[in-house]
Amino acid sequence: MGTNENKKRRRSCPQPGDPDYKTPTQLRNARKRRKSQREKSRGSDSTSPKKHVSKEGSSSRLSSSQHPQDPSLKYIANPKAAPTVQAAKKFFDGIFQSTQRDYQFPIFVGPTQGWRTVARLAVRQQKDQTLQVGLFVPGSHQLLPVPQCQAHHPNINSAVQVLQDVCRQLVVPAFDEATGRGNLRYIAISVERSTGKQQVVLVWKEQESDSTTQILDRLIAKLISVSDQKRKEKIFNLHSLWVHYNNTWKHANSIVDRNGRWVQRHGEDDGHIQEVLLSNSNQPESQLYVPLLFPPQVFRQANLDGFANIVIKIREWLAERLASTADTHTSKEKKKRRRFKQCLELYGGVGTIGLNLVDYFDGLVSSDENPYNKSCFESSLGQITLRDKPMRESRREHIVYHSKSATDMILGSQGRQLLEKAEVIIVDPPRKGLDQEVIDALNASIEGSQSSTSRKALVYVSCGFDAFRRDYQGLVQSGRWTLDHAEGHVLFPGSDAIETLSFFTTTER
Ligand SMILES: C[S@@+](CC[C@H](N)C(=O)[O-])C[C@H]1O[C@@H](n2cnc3c(N)ncnc32)[C@H](O)[C@@H]1O
Structure with missing residues (x-):
């Protein structure tokens, strides 16, 4: 690797004194934690009776609708049994009892499928270098693929599939929070309910190289052309396509950088759903x-x-x-x-x-x-x-x-x-x-x-x-x-x- 590239990389990493700087020991510990999480998750996959081969990639994975770690489906069999729902019921019933009012806290549950019309998903590179879109398992940075998630509006699932396929095809570099390299950090998809069209945001980390803007341009052009082809099938019909530049170094919990730029790259008018x-x-x-x-x-x-x-x-x-x-x-x-x-x-x-x-x-x-x-x-x-x-x-x-x-x-x-x-x-x-x-x-x-x-x-x-x-x-x-x-x-x-x-x-x- 040339000296210039080394210098560039040093500049893009936090230096001592920067708020996000991590000492070598902190970095080593973070690597160990990630390794142990990966091993844990491999263990749970291999013992699960529901393991199946998904369309997603070469490795055998659980779909989100079956994955025991998917936090969005943990209580799907009985949504009212979720601890927070039960705690709220106990709390409000207690209040009304104490005021001698004959009243039970009503709880309404709507449809359990296809209700989510907004999704923000992480993009990371797997060990075998394939790009993967998914959710973080709670409390970790372990990525959980969510193909055909039953909570998602079907047009979110189809957009995830298209985005992942196109990114893999163009070898788009996913962001790597350990090194700060790579570009695509997250994708956000919102579905306009009346048309089924998708508003897509690519959350992108700029790197100090011209080639990354070329990659982004290629990705955008390809997504627009797929949208043109698939519009009739209603699988992928772009409402608008946006880029949000999030150049913060570390994995901030917030997907959006308050100071980051937003650029609309495709779509009618102002891109508002x-x-x-x-x-x-x-x-x-x-x-x-x-x-x-x-x-x-x-x-x-x-x-x-x-x-x-x-x-x-x-x-x-x-x-x-x-x-x-x-x-x-x-x-x-x-x-x-x-x-x-x-x-x-x-x-x-x-x-x-x-x-x-x-x-x-x-x-x-x-x-x-x-x-x-x-x-x-x-x-x-x-x-x-x-x-x-x-x-x-x-x-x-x-x-x-x-x-x-x-x-x-x-x-x-x-x-x-x-x-x-x-x-x-x-x-x-x-x-x-x-x-x-x-x-x-x-x-x-x-x-x-x-x-x-x-x-x-x-x-x-x-x-x-x-x-x-x-x-x-x-x-x-x-x-x-x-x-x-x-x-x-x-x-x-x-x-x-x-x-x-x-x-x-x-x-x-
Ligand atoms: C749960 S959302 C509700 C927004 C709206 N009622 C709706 O249903 O779409 C909470 C809103 O609070 C705003 N917000 C967060 N912290 C705030 C603060 N300290 N003061 C004013 N707004 C705040 C956010 O920008 C967000 O729009």
Whole structure:
């Protein structure tokens, strides 16, 4: 190997003092850990009675639908038996028993096949140098192939197959986290439900060599030509093709580098997938039509069908609440209470929840820290129709979006005002739950003049039950909030996870 190449490699490896630098001992230990994990996994494969020959490669592998290590299918025989689902049931049943309410925590489970329309999969080189696409076994960097995964939408499985075949054919170098060499780190695939088309992201590590951009160009050209050929068979029909440059050195748990570039290399317009959550039969009175837009940089629920049921439940709860508030008023005021005055949404994404409730509010302030969301939210807002008519400008101007963290939204006098004005607050935080500042602000004295006629409502959608349990204590122990209703939605049947939907109201004093 030439000296120049050695120099280049040294430059691309972390040097002492760099945050990602590892000492030779640390590197040796990491190698030992990987070796022992590989041996363990070989052991479990060889003793499994379900071992079979897959189409995937030369070696005999288990398909994900049979693999004992596939975390997404561990509880597939009985999704409600997953420990987290059971823990949530015990927790909520206990709350309702302690308040002497005759109520059992309902748990909804949707279809167990083909529900996942978003997948992010790792790409690594196997020992025999074949490139492999798969999931990491939890707690390890051992790759688990997931061909024909039953949780995946069939068009994710077919896209994985095409990508893997093309990459192998072109000898695309998969990223190697031990050496930092190689390029293709991950692939992300999202399926647009109405068309079945695939939005594909290649997560690429740039190396200091021209040839790697040529490899990427060849890969892209080949994928586009396969898409042209296979479009009619509906196996691989590219909606758009993106490259995300993630040049971080070590295997960061995050697939996306916040500072990394995004480049759209193929596809119509702006490469945003369009999804509509509610049908007219879900809400015949409003006939609200909201096209949500999803470029690959924003959060999109992996089980959109299941998530739509959560949005429908929120709509039902709000409708009941409006009706019960109206009952306490004179008939003149009853007329006025067709909508809540103001809603504040934190952790709102592209407006997946908030925009699908706009017919319940005079005004909506939505927010999220991801700067890519705002333009999606605003484009969707411009396309909303109610009973086939565009939303009136006078109503649209009361629906606004802020690219801000939840904490920044609620801090200071402006934050206090927002909380005071809001009759309904919606939070849908990431798995780690609410930021402490948000809990503190929600618990502070936020009874405003606007809400003197009704108690405030807090709608909490949670994808991390442990964090929810902590946040629940924080909210209820303050004496400010009382749980009104809660239910569970198993959005990832087979996994050890539950999405909880909880409705709180400010405690009556
Ligand atoms: C579970 S997603 C929910 C998004 C949206 N409600 C939906 O259903 O698509 C959580 C969102 O919180 C955002 N987020 C994460 N941390 C945040 C923070 N500290 N402040 C504001 N938004 C945050 C993420 O960008 C993501 O869009």
